[in-house]
């Protein structure tokens with residue numbers, strides 16, 4: 001820490017703190033113009049001039065970009081400091097006499113009329129005063145970098161390249177937002193929002209957080225979601241060998257630094273135009289080693305966490321392989337998650353003897369069989385060989401293997417990681433009951449995007465009771481559904497968080513960001529909304545979807561079943577890998593003394609207990625949602641939500657025992 | 661000699677800082693808030709804050725991701 005005296009106050013600051021920030025923390029005001037808290041200071045306007053004394057030397061410096069490195073005395077209102085500021089402001093006032101910020105700052109210094117005339121006098125109240133805030137915001141905040149200065153001296157001005165309208169401009173309006181004079185006007189917005197400024201204000205909160213906090217938080221701009229590989233491994237949540245295990249000693253081989261090295265497209269992405277989170281990554285100039293594009297150098301969009309987690313789920317720890325698989329999945333139109341999870345199932349079947357070389361057309365497919373797994377992907381696309389079998393997905397493969405090869409249906413149901421026919425995404429849910437519900441109850445099938453509760457439940461232990469879990473499994477799916485309703489990505493909601501989020505009542509909900517989304521809706525539609533209103537919007541759609549599922553044969557309790565692999569250890573090896581945890585649970589929570597029992601006995605006791613808890617969880621969630629014990633929205637619920645007028649809905653609910 | 665970390669016992673040793681405890685627990689996720697006996701510990705102080713025997717540490721991980 002370094003001692004600094006500013007006017008009559010002495011304080012300690014960290015080395016590198018700017019004079020402006022130090023003064024602010026001491027409650028001392030220094031005027032600024034070209035400076036803002038979220039951009040690198042540039043020292044362009046000299047409005048913040050102060051006088052410093054260091055080692056007996058006096059000097060006038062710009063406070064916004066002067067880092068405190070040694071003991072220092074600052075005079076914010078010394079004669080020399082004020083004289084510098086006055087000269088600066090007088091020149092500005094002479095040039096831009098009608099611009100409000102200039103007039104205000106000048107007035108503050110006692111100047112109402114400049115003593116001289118400026119040759120470029122500009123009477124426009126919205127003239128550009130060349131502060132550069134827009135240029136830096138576009139570059140550092142929005143990552144678009146389409147604004148720059150052109151010309152020198154008096155002819156200096158802000159332009160887009162070649163003085164035209166750059167196609168790279170995403171129309172985000174951040175430049176107009178930061179401009180202190182109103183020199184930048186956004187052209188007519190085709191969406192005709194009710195209050196564009198309100199939307200921009202809400203958006204700028206996230207832009208600022210991305211600039212200031214992302215490097216310390218989720219590194220979305222640098223690594224994207226791939227940063228999760230090593231984290232999930234640390235928390236025993238990274239799927240390995242068809243979700244048997246949650247971590248591996250080999251995980252470091254495929255951790256995010258390997259991908260970051262390959263990412264060349266650290267630019268704002270096209271995933272959502274104007275998104276400052278820019279988490280979508282690309283690997284350029286990647287050489288393909290198999291299949292129809294062998295030898296070509298291509299650009300690969302990704303990989304995301306799920307693609308890397310799916311790779312480890314097959315027991316493969318090779319980042320290059322992962323990128324190639326990512327490329328071919330995209331190229332063929334195959335979802336990487338489904339491919340990885342179904343291949344992990346195939347590999348476990350191969351190791352268990354359900355499949356063999358004859359049945360796979362000669363391919364050896366134990367865990368880790370990278371080349372053969374890639375070949376299956378090509379076969380799937382060509383509609384040939386074993387690809388024709390694997391490509392049908394886990395649900396159908398289970399049926400086929402039972403019918404054709406006499407496989408044990410119970411075993412396949414335990415290890416076949418799908419629910420409602422959709423393959424699981426890449427998290428190990430075994431130790432988090434709430435997350436098992438998150439996957440099992442999700443309307444579209446086994447996906448975590450309705451509710452990702454593992455930390456709240458398993459790590460923080462914040463939702464211990466069934467009622468707590470049910471509340472979380474109501475709120476979060478509704479909240480996340482809301483993003484779907486709006487066509488918004490949900491990552492900016494909680495992949496960067498305000499610094500004071502922990503002090504709010506409900507940090508998990510990120511209340512400040514929720515308030516920002518209310519501003520967004522109000523700014524768009526002109527109607528004020530509360531956070532509860534947003535949830536209401538989702539409840540209506542969500543319940544309607546559930547009823548739609550019911551109509552299509554998927555919306556009942558039996559469809560919310562999950563494979564036991566996602567709820568507990570299926571095999572003795574899995575049990576042994578976490579024996580300490582499981583033994584403790586048996587002794588403390590199940591009232592079953594594990595001492596002297598065989599692993600199979602312990603597995604069975606744990607299973608009975610865990611399966612029962614899953615059923616109790618379903619009861620609690622259905623009750624919270626106003627559904628019947630069979631998981632069907634009641635007529636009362638439908639009426640309360642105003643969705644009961646739909647044709648045939650009353651009949652459908654009545655026929656399914658939900659008429660109450 | 662034990663701490664309670666998120667409700668579970670964790671061995672205590674002299675000189676244990678919060679950052680070292682996070683490493684022992686492999687709590688590598690960045691979006692977390694740490695409370696010692698109910699009081700929040702600033703991120704910057706985690707390298708230097710020493711724990712005492714019997715401390716109750718709550719490490720609240722915030723969700724992120726899609």
Ligand code: SF4
Nearest residue numbers: 138169170172173175
């Ligand atoms: S609208 Fe956005 S992208 Fe376009 S110039 Fe302004 S800040 Fe840059």
Ligand code: SF4
Nearest residue numbers: 128129131132134179
């Ligand atoms: S357009 Fe506005 S923000 Fe950009 S340099 Fe001029 S005054 Fe500053």
Ligand code: FES
Nearest residue numbers: 033043046048064
């Ligand atoms: S605010 Fe410091 S130079 Fe402009």
